[in-house]
Amino acid sequence: MFISFSLLLLLVSSFDTSKFRGLTVYQIFVSTFSDGDASGFQNGWGSTSTTFSGNLQGIITKLPYISNLGFNAIWMTPIFDQGYNNSQSSINSNCKNHPSTGYFSNDYFSIDPHFGTTTDFQNLVKTAHENGLFVILDGVFGHWKYPECLSDIKASPNNKKPVALASTKNVADYTKKDTLDFFVEVAKYWIKNFDIDGWRLDVANEISYTVGGVTTNMLSYIRDAVHEAAEENKKLNKKWGTLGYIVGEVWKGGIDDLLKYYGTSVDDSVDSFFDFPGYYDMIKVVAQTADKETSSTASNIFTSINRVYEKKYENWMFPNLMIGNHDLPRIGNLVRNRWNVAQDTDKYFEALRMAFGTQAIFPGPITVYYGEETGDILECWNQSGDCGAAKDNCGRTNFVKTFIQRAQDERAIVERVIKFRTTHPSMYSINAESTVTPYSNSASLYARKYLGDDDWNKNVIMAINMKSTAVEFDVGTFACLRNLFTNQTMKVDKKITLQAFSSALFVDCDPKQSSESGVSTSWVMFFVALIMLTI
Template sequence: MQWRQSLLVLALAGVLSSCRDGNGGGGEPDPQPPAPEPAAYRVTVGTAAARADSRLACFKGNGEAECGLRLYQIMVEAFVDGDSTADYNTGYGTSPHKGDLQGVINSLDYIQSTGVNAIWLTPIFKSVRVAGQSDWADRLDATGYFASDYFNVDPHFGTNDKLKELVAAAHARGLYVFLDGVFGHFKSNAQDYASPLGRKVSTTGSAQGDTGRSAVYPDDLEFFKEVAAHWVTEYKIDGWRLDQAYQVPVQYWDDLRTAVAEAAATASYTNRAGQTVHPLGYMVGEIWRSAGEISDQGYGTTASPGLLSVFDFPMRYSLVQSLAVEESGSGNRAANNLHAGYLSHLAYPAHAMPNLMLTNHDVVRFGDLLQRGSLADPTGETYWARHKAAFSFMASYSGPITLYYGDELGQELPGFAARDSSSTCAINGRCDDHVSRTSAIVEGVASTVGGTPAVLSAEQASLKSHVAALMALRDAHPALANGSRTHIFSDTNLYIDRKDKGSDNVLYVLNTKAEPAVVTIAGTAIGSAGALLGLLDGAEVVGSGGNYEIRLKPFEARFFDIASPTAEGPRTGAGSELSGEGPLADCHTPAVEGLGPLNKEMFIRGSYAGGDNFGATPASRRFAYKGNNLYQVVVHEPVPTAYTFKFASADWSKEFAVRSSAAVVIATEQTMAVAAGSGTESSLAIPEAGDYVFSFRINATQTGGEMMVSQCQ
């Protein structure tokens, strides 16, 4: 991937205006004027912003089945009640807590109709109460995340045979099945439940809550290798989602992956096409941390790989920040924030297959985030349009993706945005970390035994149909899931990528804002010499004078087949250098005595390796005062990386980032502003190893100034 910023040819034209002619004469009144046409954002793109990104596994076009996965996550205890004898009746969130495996079976036709090709079930292993455990421990048991018996299904969810029935029914519909593996902790009574080969978990791990205990490695390695293989060989599951994967030392993921791969090689089942196939053997880790930490604790290194796939939390936050807000309330950012999310992949080794999700069971639903940011609610068109935009970006993403149940319908919790945030939220089910665990809305299926089957509203049906169309598009065009990415352009409003895999060449154009947009793109910028064929709407865009004019409604995304790609491909602009100019780029300015006008020691605080997720203030990232309101520190970056950061004091009384929390453009002077509170940090991609000077010049009012990151020559 060429990281260097391009010199884009931008021509901001005037806005559209509406006019009418009078209709005088004959004594007839003038007709009512048409509603004014909204102003359109206009931009011209003359060159592409970056060369093709083909470093990571799913950008190489090798056709790995894992890259094309479209998982549908199910929180089993909250989803659908299909068996009145298998209920927990307690848990976190607002559902009745009666969900079970039969409810999933009842919903498989609906799940298939969304266009996904896999399901992920939250943990279903047996949790056994310990004497005197609290109501909170009962609720935790319902989640399944602290198992006692790793070799049997929890009777609150069903039976072992019911799981086999579910897996077989899913496979018959062309759906892979993944279970949730918790290999880093377990319930304190787990040692009472030996494996079929007589293995038991350790008893020396540290306490986890009231009833849990940490696993110990390598002591527990053989036990969990047996667990990982058992459900593949005996139940034909296709792999694992791995909870809190950082709890397993990264060097042991290779052993666990090998156990799953060997089990998959010996097991087989009949798929939808009537073919005998092996389970896929895919494993994806949950490491809810920065890109650098995900790399270190999940992926490992090229020489010593750990996991091959981990959820792409950095990109998830870029996505919700751009089209909604993140949980902190910060968001509605520029479209180029999406490109910054891709740049976070610089921190990953080449074998990485990041998996992108919009929501999961631990975060707030996209619909609720829209309302938290006062951006839209379900009564308005914008609410549904923003959902469609978010799913379009997921459809364009290179690598596996995960949909959380209900998001395809715009599901939200009414009134949550105005919730009471007191300590009782855990009781009323309105805490951020479990509010998304709601009863499912499954068309034609009752959420509880004996209930009324769900009927979708017109808006829900439209969104679900759109999601299914996007998933079908992703299935039909392998360039989307498993192709190289050339970033063509992004700015405040627009985001444009080209995706390529062999002869499959797709242009993705997204308007992230509430006004319509008109973008004029040079054919040379996208490497096209013929018509662009709309893949969703069938509309054709014909070039004129070597340019294409593409019109976009608010929050609209369009996908085009590049019918006649040029041999040269997209034309890239001249890249800027990594080293800037001026005082902010000088790596050798001598320090002066004192702390300067801020009267505080200032640090780069962030998610970089060793940064303790913004908690650390290492001396190696402490600013020196250089006089004239200038602060600088030179940092050695040993490898390409990406992270988020602020310039902040140890007591957080001073916090600054790029204005509007925009991404850093290396070697470019940018405006700095106060960035108080969570969710206001800026992102930075370091494309190559070297020494970099971080500089900022504080203004007289101490409310901002200028900043730069520049490589030292």
């Protein structure tokens, strides 16, 4: 049985998590995102049309772009040294292609030279922070490099090394004290020495051990290490490296299985997990899953939101909703396959917008996979095997440098919505009244009334019509609503009409602007006062 030991941290359930719910994260798959110099890998798992030469310098060049879209955080796939050398490529495909993913490290305290240098990483963190972006690293704390790839895990600065399960050779054995000591040290090292702001934990269910059929979750120890390191940075009056956010990946089962990993109290686990159940509920409506599962019930797109407001999640839980990642087909490919439409069509982008709008009003952190802001797609892929890609790596496309006009239009919409979300708690707060009203099987209305006093926007309304004909929705009476998708304002007298296969995301009009002329209310009041003085 595992024995608690003195080096473990005290629980810090009082840690400030108030910024977690409003996180809007941009995910980067490092080896395919952007090549800023001559480094990078040449081989990788994915499409034959993809190059794997991305690196830290390439990310640095794109940070202003990400910030200008309105995001407030980036998550990068693993960047730690994997001890790769050319002699390994002749052993087997795992040794040749896995290093480009970053998920098979052998030195957790060094940057992989194919991605860059320590100086590059310092510059990346500094530039990200200057652009208002939190930096989240990817921690693979449950497995590491294959032993046949001619490499061994390097010890930590405190001379700790993780122990592998005898049956696997590269999966962590958390019954061993050194394993937890090692990964606690990793988690704190990058926060204290480089001011990173959080961690994403890969295959978080591996951070556990099973004895006698009973599984014990060790995630709380990693979380406490992260929180403590962030608190230490706060005491040093640092502006960054104080967020202490952790999001775990548990890609198995449904909502009840995920809740088991959260535990029954704030001290049981990490604060956040990716909302895979919510992803599948949404993707089945607007597109299809990688296994071609679909749903014809429009209101299911709001299931993930309902779970939060119906208290399926406790208030201290922060599910993170995404509409794609590096292990999934791009949503564009799934939309094309479901509806048999090309990328430059209205229906293609309308389907994407339904998913993105739902994600934008999710009451918790969200993560957008790079390229989704422009409706990226792997043109050559429809099913596993096409152009050398499988369904778990076909989404690793290179960042598109030139865009069709429709993609540019979509990016402008994403920017408008993301910027509104990051500056308005009404878009993500749980302090609200929330309702879903189905309009037949193929249309649904979502409405939220924000109850806080820290945001002039009080109403969030999203309507989805998947029918082949127009649908009229009863929304109430409003002096002025703004459709974030079109940026148009309108007076609403009880009803709005959506055309076939379309959606709309409404918020209140800015009280500083006239709903018709766009004249600032401050100027209006000035002229009123001037007139009064002359009477």
